[in-house]
Amino acid sequence: MRTILYLIRKEFLQIFRDKFIGKAIFIVPIVQMLLLVPAVTFEIKNVDLCLIDRDMTAESRKLVNQLAGSSFFKVRATTFSEEEANSLLHRGKCNLVLQIPSGFGKETGKGNPGRIFVSVNAINAVNAQLSWAYLNGVIRDYNMNIIAENVGSGNPGFVPQIQVTNRYWYNELLNYKYYMLPGVLGILVLAIGFILAGLNLVKEKETGTIEQINVTPVKKYHFIIAKMVPFLVIGLIDLAIGLIIGKLTFNIPFEGSIAILFLSSTIFLIAVLGLALFLSTFSNTQQQFMFTAFFFIIIFILMSGVFTPLESMPVWAQKFDLINPAAYVMRINRMVMLKGSTFQDISKDIYSLIVISIAFTALAVNRYRKTA
Amino acid sequence: MKRFLGFVRKEFLHIFRDIRTMIILFGIPVIQILLFGFVVSTDLKNAPIAFLDLSKDEITQKLSDKICSSGFFRKGETLLNYNDIDKVLRKNKIKAVIIFEKDFGRKLISEGKAALSIITDGSEPNMATLITNYITAIVSDFNREMVATQAAGTLLVQPEVRMFYNPSLKGHFMFVPGVITLIMTLICALMTSITITREKEFGTMEVLLVSPLKPVQILLGKVAPYFLLSFIDIILILLLSWLVFGLPVKGSLLLMLAECMLYILMSLSLGILISTVAKTMQQAIFMSLVGMMLPTILLSGFIFPLENMAKIYGWVAAIFPPKYLIVVIKNIMIKGTGFPYVWKETLIVIAFTLVFLGLSIKNFKIRLG
Numbered sequence: 001m002r003t004i005l006y007l008i009r010k011e012f013l014q015i016f017r018d019k020f021i022g023k024a025i026f027i028v029p030i031v032q033m034l035l036l037v038p039a040v041t042f043e044i045k046n047v048d049l050c051l052i053d054r055d056m057t058a059e060s061r062k063l064v065n066q067l068a069g070s071s072f073f074k075v076r077a078t079t080f081s082e083e084e085a086n087s088l089l090h091r092g093k094c095n096l097v098l099q100i101p102s103g104f105g106k107e108t109g110k111g112n113p114g115r116i117f118v119s120v121n122a123i124n125a126v127n128a129q130l131s132w133a134y135l136n137g138v139i140r141d142y143n144m145n146i147i148a149e150n151v152g153s154g155n156p157g158f159v160p161q162i163q164v165t166n167r168y169w170y171n172e173l174l175n176y177k178y179y180m181l182p183g184v185l186g187i188l189v190l191a192i193g194f195i196l197a198g199l200n201l202v203k204e205k206e207t208g209t210i211e212q213i214n215v216t217p218v219k220k221y222h223f224i225i226a227k228m229v230p231f232l233v234i235g236l237i238d239l240a241i242g243l244i245i246g247k248l249t250f251n252i253p254f255e256g257s258i259a260i261l262f263l264s265s266t267i268f269l270i271a272v273l274g275l276a277l278f279l280s281t282f283s284n285t286q287q288q289f290m291f292t293a294f295f296f297i298i299i300f301i302l303m304s305g306v307f308t309p310l311e312s313m314p315v316w317a318q319k320f321d322l323i324n325p326a327a328y329v330m331r332i333n334r335m336v337m338l339k340g341s342t343f344q345d346i347s348k349d350i351y352s353l354i355v356i357s358i359a360f361t362a363l364a365v366n367r368y369r370k371t372a
Numbered sequence: 373m374k375r376f377l378g379f380v381r382k383e384f385l386h387i388f389r390d391i392r393t394m395i396i397l398f399g400i401p402v403i404q405i406l407l408f409g410f411v412v413s414t415d416l417k418n419a420p421i422a423f424l425d426l427s428k429d430e431i432t433q434k435l436s437d438k439i440c441s442s443g444f445f446r447k448g449e450t451l452l453n454y455n456d457i458d459k460v461l462r463k464n465k466i467k468a469v470i471i472f473e474k475d476f477g478r479k480l481i482s483e484g485k486a487a488l489s490i491i492t493d494g495s496e497p498n499m500a501t502l503i504t505n506y507i508t509a510i511v512s513d514f515n516r517e518m519v520a521t522q523a524a525g526t527l528l529v530q531p532e533v534r535m536f537y538n539p540s541l542k543g544h545f546m547f548v549p550g551v552i553t554l555i556m557t558l559i560c561a562l563m564t565s566i567t568i569t570r571e572k573e574f575g576t577m578e579v580l581l582v583s584p585l586k587p588v589q590i591l592l593g594k595v596a597p598y599f600l601l602s603f604i605d606i607i608l609i610l611l612l613s614w615l616v617f618g619l620p621v622k623g624s625l626l627l628m629l630a631e632c633m634l635y636i637l638m639s640l641s642l643g644i645l646i647s648t649v650a651k652t653m654q655q656a657i658f659m660s661l662v663g664m665m666l667p668t669i670l671l672s673g674f675i676f677p678l679e680n681m682a683k684i685y686g687w688v689a690a691i692f693p694p695k696y697l698i699v700v701i702k703n704i705m706i707k708g709t710g711f712p713y714v715w716k717e718t719l720i721v722i723a724f725t726l727v728f729l730g731l732s733i734k735n736f737k738i739r740l741g
Contacts, residue, residue, distance in 0.1 A: 039685035040676045119534045123545045126414045133505035160480045166504045171494030286653045291396040312417040338495040341462045
């Protein structure tokens with residue numbers, strides 16, 4: 001035990017002796033959280049619309065007014081030339097072109113379908129889908145009005161109408177900051193822990209100082225544990241700082257128990273550090289390790305479901321996520337912070353994380369050779 | 373010149389000798405492109421939803437079947453009461469719950485009105501919006517079918533939509549430019565900053581500095597191999613996106629490659645700048661990887677569109693170079709537009725390069741200590 005404590009003390013001294021790193025491990029996450037969390041959003045505030053109204057009847061104007069009245073659509077340009085509209089789309093001046101052909105007003109509601117043509121800039125599929133959905137919503141309302149009028153005039157009965165109401169739970173106003181903060185925090189903790197721990201071990205190899213440890217009676221697991229603890233502590237401090245920033249600056253709700261969050265993050269960090277140390281035994285130079293780290297971190301992050309839904313991934317990818325520690329922690333962070341999930345709700349994830357962390361650490365201890 | 377060539381040759385040997393790094397260097401773009409192409413997507417597919425059917429009649433049954441057979445949703449648990457909602461949502465087993473009020477079918481037929489509520493898990497706002505929109509659309513479709521039989525002859529506005537540039541709404545159009553940018557930014561900046569700080573850390577920089585090579589030649593020799601490697605990476609990505617996803621360069625290939633080369637130069641000068649500031653490799657890695665990875669992913673318009681960003685953050689994003697390359701690639705590769713559409717971005721990247729190089733020259737120390 002005393003050996004481990006001495007070794008841990010040595011590691012701390014070594015990390016904080018580098019003044020830049022000592023500060024950067026705390027400042028970089030703070031700056032990134034303050035900068036990135038409020039910046040990023042999928043929410044579309046307004047869609048720039050270009051209008052070609054060849055009909056110019058009361059009906060077409062009604063539709064246009066309904067569109068302009070919704071907060072999403074801003075009519076940026078009105079034109080009669082399709083070419084001009086396309087060029088606006090090309091130059092990115094508008095993202096949606098709505099064309100109402102002549103005859104629209106005459107036909108609508110009179111037995112023929114009133115056609116309109118919509119062109120959406122779909123380079124960004126998500127944006128395109130959302131603006132299309134909003135437009136459809138407006139048209140739906142417009143249609144319902146026509147039905148009500150028609151049926152109302154022709155037949156004194158009623159139109160059966162399903163009234164849809166919806167609510168968003170846990171994040172009523174769909175505040176993106178609530179969504180981003182747990183995710184960004186998870187990524188930062190992952191990246192800092194993974195990169196620093198791995199580099200630390202490889203650096204000892206590269207500069208040859210590892211020999212000095214190897215010739216001592218320090219046990220393999222002593223060495224690995226001593227390499228892990230400082231980064232575990234740093235990661236948890238970063239997590240705490242991130243949560244405080246979230247609370248103070250963005251007023252992120254914290255529904256669940258802080259203890260559970262820290263417990264799961266601790267297990268997560270052990271898994272990450274174990275893996276980093278295991279992989280670092282394959283690298284001889286810091287450069288090599290850095291590429292390995294870059295490779296794994298990107299895969300872990302992209303497949304963790306932090307920015308994209310897990311359900312949309314193919315089944316094999318979802319299976320892979322069983323050994324992706326990031327997938328667990330992103331889920332747990334959001335569940336605990338926003339939904340107030342209890343230990344029972346996430347127990348399966350926690351147990352899986354424990355298994356992963358033990359496995360990775362065991363691999364690291366096993367791979368580490370004291371002989372050159 | 374001969375000396376310089378010899379030095380460049382040494383640098384090449386230095387890098388190509390390390391097979392493992394080479395594999396990773398070429399493996400990263402391949403894996404990322406494939407991941408984005410086949411694995412990660414922002415589409416709504418098979419989202420698990422639950423029903424709380426307080427009515428259990430023919431109409432609710434039909435409507436639930438219609439929702440579940442759309443391909444967007446899959447039926448999860450069936451709930452029995454309101455308390456279950458929180459339970460399943462908290463466990464993350466279900467993304468949304470649809471509630472049919474009591475006597476839904478009877479009310480709809482006799483009173484003409486029936487209420488359906490959708491409760492969505494707002495902890496993922498994007499999914500929540502999509503799910504709500506899709507369910508609403510399906511329900512109103514269902515509604516219209518019902519009405520159509522009753523109020524025959526009423527035909528409605530039918531929008532016809534054309535998705536420009538990306539008819540099948542594939543995510544490829546965003547991620548191919550994104551991956552190119554991510555790799556160009558991180559790998560170039562990382563690699564250069566590391567090789568130079570490595571020489572510093574091991575004291576071999578001194579050896580180089582006392583050699584007859586000029587400092588500029590040393591730097592040029594250091595970045596030359598990475599320039600070539602990044603260029604190969606770009607070609608690899610373009611080939612993959614063409615062969616695997618059928619996404620060729622629509623505009624001028626020459627212009628595209630020239631713009632990429634310019635961007636590589638910018639990244640390399642950023643790497644040089646980092647190396648003049650960092651004293652150890654760890655510092656250089658921390659700056660270029662931990663410091664730049666997230667801003668590159670999040671502030672470049674790679675996953676999250678920049679147009680939606682609040683104004684101030686738009687300005688912040690403007691000082692990160694990646695966004696400009698994404699704009700350029702999107703224009704040339706996907707829209708097929710030419711230089712007149714991207715000259716502004718090109719100038720900005722040139723300006724970045726000059727600033728980074730200027731600062732590096734100011735910071736570069738020929739003497740140690």
